Amino acid sequence: MTIRQPIITVIGHVDHGKTTILDSIRSTAVASKEAGGITQKISFTSFTSDYLKEKCKKLLEDFKIEVEIPGFLFIDTPGHAAFTNLRKRGGSLADLAILVIDINEGVMPQTAESIEILKANKTPFIVALNKIDAISGWKKLSSNLKEDIEKQSDYSKKAFEAKLYKLIGSLSTYGFDSDLFYRISDFTKQISLIPCSGKTGEGINELLVMLAGLSQKFLKNRLEVKKEAQGTILELRKEKGVLYLEAILYDGVLKSNDTIVIGGFDIPFATKIRALFEAMPLAKGFRIAKHVAAAAGVRMQVPESEKALPGMPFVSMENIQKATEEVQKEISESIKLDKTGIIIKADSLGSLEALILLLRKAGYKIARVGIGDINKIDVISASASLKNNPLDAAVIGFNVAVSDDAKTEEKIKLFSNVVIYKLIEDFEKWRSEKALELEREKISELTFPCKIKTLKYVFRTSKPAIIGVRVEAGIMKSGITLMNANGEIIDRIKNIQSKNKSVGESKKGDEVAISLPNITIGRQLKEDETLYSSLSENEFKSLKQNKKLLSPSEIAILQEIARIKRKEKATWGL
Numbered sequence: 001m002t003i004r005q006p007i008i009t010v011i012g013h014v015d016h017g018k019t020t021i022l023d024s025i026r027s028t029a030v031a032s033k034e035a036g037g038i039t040q041k042i043s044f045t046s047f048t049s050d051y052l053k054e055k056c057k058k059l060l061e062d063f064k065i066e067v068e069i070p071g072f073l074f075i076d077t078p079g080h081a082a083f084t085n086l087r088k089r090g091g092s093l094a095d096l097a098i099l100v101i102d103i104n105e106g107v108m109p110q111t112a113e114s115i116e117i118l119k120a121n122k123t124p125f126i127v128a129l130n131k132i133d134a135i136s137g138w139k140k141l142s143s144n145l146k147e148d149i150e151k152q153s154d155y156s157k158k159a160f161e162a163k164l165y166k167l168i169g170s171l172s173t174y175g176f177d178s179d180l181f182y183r184i185s186d187f188t189k190q191i192s193l194i195p196c197s198g199k200t201g202e203g204i205n206e207l208l209v210m211l212a213g214l215s216q217k218f219l220k221n222r223l224e225v226k227k228e229a230q231g232t233i234l235e236l237r238k239e240k241g242v243l244y245l246e247a248i249l250y251d252g253v254l255k256s257n258d259t260i261v262i263g264g265f266d267i268p269f270a271t272k273i274r275a276l277f278e279a280m281p282l283a284k285g286f287r288i289a290k291h292v293a294a295a296a297g298v299r300m301q302v303p304e305s306e307k308a309l310p311g312m313p314f315v316s317m318e319n320i321q322k323a324t325e326e327v328q329k330e331i332s333e334s335i336k337l338d339k340t341g342i343i344i345k346a347d348s349l350g351s352l353e354a355l356i357l358l359l360r361k362a363g364y365k366i367a368r369v370g371i372g373d374i375n376k377i378d379v380i381s382a383s384a385s386l387k388n389n390p391l392d393a394a395v396i397g398f399n400v401a402v403s404d405d406a407k408t409e410e411k412i413k414l415f416s417n418v419v420i421y422k423l424i425e426d427f428e429k430w431r432s433e434k435a436l437e438l439e440r441e442k443i444s445e446l447t448f449p450c451k452i453k454t455l456k457y458v459f460r461t462s463k464p465a466i467i468g469v470r471v472e473a474g475i476m477k478s479g480i481t482l483m484n485a486n487g488e489i490i491d492r493i494k495n496i497q498s499k500n501k502s503v504g505e506s507k508k509g510d511e512v513a514i515s516l517p518n519i520t521i522g523r524q525l526k527e528d529e530t531l532y533s534s535l536s537e538n539e540f541k542s543l544k545q546n547k548k549l550l551s552p553s554e555i556a557i558l559q560e561i562a563r564i565k566r567k568e569k570a571t572w573g574l
Contacts, residue, residue, distance in 0.1 A: 012100035013108040020198030044297035097125035229254040229316035263312040311349025341365030449557040450474035464517040483534040491516040
């Protein structure tokens with residue numbers, strides 16, 4: 001039986017040190033070159049068994065681990081994305097995941113997202129508790145992690161243990177029992193925690209040894225190499241005018257003259273490999289290859305490469321028809337749509353699936369999906385929801401831009417963000433506000449409570465009287481009747497003007513002019529006077545029944561109006 005390299009995905013919250021840990025493994029300095037210190041593109045690192053044996057010789061002997069795997073293939077995911085759902089046929093692309101958590105910050109929103117997606121995909125993982133060097137008073141005192149921890153000062157050791165147990169508690173809320181790796185007796189039941197520092201290198205060798213031991217003990221069947229070549233397109237990269245497909249080959253052997261079938265939302269397409277390149281160990285670039293065995297990072301030059309989409313599966317089989325059917329089946333199984341719902345876009349199939357997973361968990365229906373920027377077609381499709389369910393009249397884009405022609409339709413709400421949890425948070429906030437707005441429309445025929453103050457600006461004293469007012473609270477609408485603080489009816493608002501234009505209503509903080517046809521300023525109404533909307537008893541009762549639709553300030557005015565009305569009739573509104 002031939003076994004391949006386990007594919008390891010490195011995931012976690014932004015700026016918790018994913019790329020820095022990989023840098024320590026491969027002895028490079030990628031993190032410092034990235035814009036803002038955040039990984040901008042997925043990259044892969046081949047770490048061979050020779051490097052593993054050389055780097056971790058003493059630890060391998062201590063743990064009695066005989067290296068059988070050919071090494072590891074690490075995938076570094078964008079720090080701004082919950083990109084844990086990189087796909088392959090039958091599940092997650094990753095055989096194992098390293099969940100990187102800053103020991104000083106603990107579980108953050110993107111950490112929580114990552115955990116949820118790991119659980120959904122049933123992907124085994126270990127936790128790298130990064131940045132131990134930032135613990136107060138911490139010093140690197142040994143190349144052996146266990147000794148290093150034990151030799152710390154009492155002060156640093158207590159600080160470390162407090163942070164450790166807080167994190168163990170956090171993971172338990174997600175249903176995981178975890179502990180320091182050297183205390184674990186059953187790795188099938190507990191999650192290994194490996195304290196480390198990408199900066200000083202502490203714990204990095206222990207991390208590698210744990211990955212090797214777990215891979216060989218629990219993943220051997222999964223790592224068996226099959227005949228047909230299967231992989232996932234990670235991205236399209238242009239260099240010197242040539243467009244290449246960068247991909248992960250996770251099974252089989254791929255040859256330089258193979259015909260491959262690449263998946264798509266509409267129909268897969270077949271194309272022949274013109275040139276094949278293999279990723280060299282330790283992220284040192286690519287070399288030309290006649291054939292590449294899984295698992296490996298590859299670069300391919302193919303005709304019609306612009307038709308390929310990031311995250312899509314590819315397969316090489318002698319039977320092209322069968323290959324097409326299998327690729328299409330994979331996509332249709334991973335993306336199931338509803339007849340109605342929101343529209344979502346993402347930068348790749350993997351991130352699209354991550355977004356679908358989290359939106360479905362929150363209870364939302366999804367009508368249409370796509371890869372790439374939000375465009376006019378998406379907006380037109382979303383318009384269908386305006387009649388049926390305005391709460392679905394939205395397009396959500398993860399890590400994509402919004403085209404200018406998509407911004408023209410004001411009734412469709414567009415969301416775009418590079419962080420999934422923020423994207424969903426913004427959408428949910430809009431949805432709750434929109435739901436309240438739609439509910440308020442049902443009682444829009446009623447007079448809403450409002451409180452206004454007359455200003456010193458008198459534009460006309462009578463026939464009609466025109467005076468400046470400031471809305472203190474609530475909504476003032478044209479046509480409502482005003483009363484003073486004693487309950488005396490003043491007049492009905494004939495018109496509201498703002499900046500020389502008639503408006504139907506004004507809200508809190510607005511300063512506008514109102515016209516009152518039946519009074520004279522100075523007699524029935526003076527400057528600096530407080531006025532209220534005069535409600536009928538039935539209107540008051542209806543508003544009281546729909547109190548959940550009113551803001552706290554509107555409820556407060558409603559109570560003021562009731563007090564004024566009850567001066568004349570004690571049982572008013574009861």
